[in-house]
Amino acid sequence: MPLFASLYNFAFWLAQDQAAAEDLVQETYMKALKGFSSFEQGTNFRAWMYRILRNTFMTTQAGLKASAFVSLDGDDGRPPESETAMETAETPESLLLARVEQQQIQQALEQLPVAYREIILLCDMEEMSYHEIGLALGIPIGTVMSRVFRAHRAMRKLLAQRNEGAVHEL
Amino acid sequence: MSCDVWRQWLDVYVDESSSAEETAAIEDHLRTCPSCTAATLARMQLKRLTRAAAAGRYVPSPEFRLRPELSQLMKKGVQKDREPLWKLPWVQAVAAAVVALLIVLVSISAWMRHSVRDQALAELLDLHVATTASANPVDVASADGHTVKPWFQGKLPFTFNLPEPGSSSFKLLGGKVVYFHHAPGAQLLYELRKHQFSVFIVQESTGSSPQAAGIATSRQKGFSIETWSETGLRYAVISDSNPSDVHDLSALLRTAAHQ
Numbered sequence: 336m337p338l339f340a341s342l343y344n345f346a347f348w349l350a351q352d353q354a355a356a357e358d359l360v361q362e363t364y365m366k367a368l369k370g371f372s373s374f375e376q377g378t379n380f381r382a383w384m385y386r387i388l389r390n391t392f393m394t395t396q397a398g399l400k401a402s403a404f405v406s407l408d409g410d411d412g413r414p415p416e417s418e419t420a421m422e423t424a425e426t427p428e429s430l431l432l433a434r435v436e437q438q439q440i441q442q443a444l445e446q447l448p449v450a451y452r453e454i455i456l457l458c459d460m461e462e463m464s465y466h467e468i469g470l471a472l473g474i475p476i477g478t479v480m481s482r483v484f485r486a487h488r489a490m491r492k493l494l495a496q497r498n499e500g501a502v503h504e505l
Numbered sequence: 506m507s508c509d510v511w512r513q514w515l516d517v518y519v520d521e522s523s524s525a526e527e528t529a530a531i532e533d534h535l536r537t538c539p540s541c542t543a544a545t546l547a548r549m550q551l552k553r554l555t556r557a558a559a560a561g562r563y564v565p566s567p568e569f570r571l572r573p574e575l576s577q578l579m580k581k582g583v584q585k586d587r588e589p590l591w592k593l594p595w596v597q598a599v600a601a602a603v604v605a606l607l608i609v610l611v612s613i614s615a616w617m618r619h620s621v622r623d624q625a626l627a628e629l630l631d632l633h634v635a636t637t638a639s640a641n642p643v644d645v646a647s648a649d650g651h652t653v654k655p656w657f658q659g660k661l662p663f664t665f666n667l668p669e670p671g672s673s674s675f676k677l678l679g680g681k682v683v684y685f686h687h688a689p690g691a692q693l694l695y696e697l698r699k700h701q702f703s704v705f706i707v708q709e710s711t712g713s714s715p716q717a718a719g720i721a722t723s724r725q726k727g728f729s730i731e732t733w734s735e736t737g738l739r740y741a742v743i744s745d746s747n748p749s750d751v752h753d754l755s756a757l758l759r760t761a762a763h764q
Contacts (some may be wrong), residue, residue, distance in 0.1 A: 340564060347563035357569050396629075432550045440558035458520055459555040465522035485517050487548065 348456050349392050363388040379488050381469035443493040451486035511541050519548045633703040633743040643679030643694050653680045665706050666761040675754050700746035707736050731755045735762045
């Protein structure tokens with residue numbers, strides 16, 4: 336079955352629950368098969384499948400919370416606020432990342448709001464282009480750019496906080 | 506442009522979603538800005554770490570089975586959703602055009618065959634009328650087939666059999682060479698109850714056969730006509746007598762041809 340493993344992985348990252356992830360994948364394939372005639376041959380099949388899964392997730396309880404977050408996010412393509420001051424005040428990223436373990440990345444991802452988590456997964460894990468992400472999430476490319484920027488910044492901030500905490504624990 | 510603005514472009518650059526012009530501009534800045542270069546390297550590092558941590562993190566359990574209805578859809582669904590080839594509009598249009606073309610071709614072919622046959626019969630009919638109207642209807646006048654048949658030797662590129670004299674009520678009057686569609690053929694003249702019968706024998710290869718194959722009867726301008734093919738020759742019997750007489754003479758000639 337095409338994309339089965341990657342769709343399941345993405346679904347689990349979104350839902351954070353095995354049963355919910357399985358339901359999401361089942362629903363995605365059901366909808367894709369029933370609506371296959373609406374898929375335009377020659378367009379991006381992967382983005383189309385991820386969009387179905389993501390839209391299905393958005394109708395769940397967890398998804399509804401995530402959509403509420405997005406509406407407050409304000410990532411409408413406008414340039415985000417400055418961050419250099421914040422970065423310079425924190426541990427330099429390269430030093431920070433040298434101490435980061437895989438488990439910390441996973442925990443940080445789980446802590447991220449869904450709207451940030453999903454875009455990081457599509458961008459970094461699935462290595463989709465911004466255009467493809469826009470298709471999958473149904474948002475303009477300008478919004479993709481600003482949301483990716485904010486999601487990465489939130490990720491770095493979480494990692495910095497966790498790392499700082501670990502140092503203090505020592 | 507300040508570093509604040511450049512930082513907004515670093516993710517786009519690392520994610521390889523910047524245009525060629527944007528990439529060139531960003532790289533120009535990175536060559537002169539150690540801070541932004543360090544930030545870029547950190548983003549690359551984080552991207553790699555994220556991919557390593559997230560990809561394949563969760564795999565479907567062996568117990569995860571597709572629902573029965575989904576499995577059924579997997580087998581049938583896609584095929585069901587796709588239109589059968591013959592339902593596609595362009596296939597229907599092409600099929601309709603092909604059928605229409607075939608109908609036209611068959612019609613033209615049938616009309617041409619019919620037209621050629623009618624023309625050939627009309628030509629033979631004219632020859633028959635001209636013969637019966639002539640003061641010298643035949644070039645060899647004899648009731649004996651053994652006299653008439655040899656007369657055609659050297660005049661025709663083929664030969665034929667005639668019914669034995671006295672085997673029927675039909676009286677042989679004689680024969681002559683005629684030209685039918687630029688090829689020589691035999692015309693025999695018979696008589697029955699004052700009615701005259703022309704028997705035309707031409708080569709099948711003249712291409713002007715009145716009928717493609719088998720025995721065919723018709724009436725034109727009151728004349729009865731019967732035609733058939735026999736051993737590469739085309740026969741036509743024409744008379745103003747009734748069709749049964751024409752058929753009887755035709756049957757005699759067919760019997761003779763097999764002897």
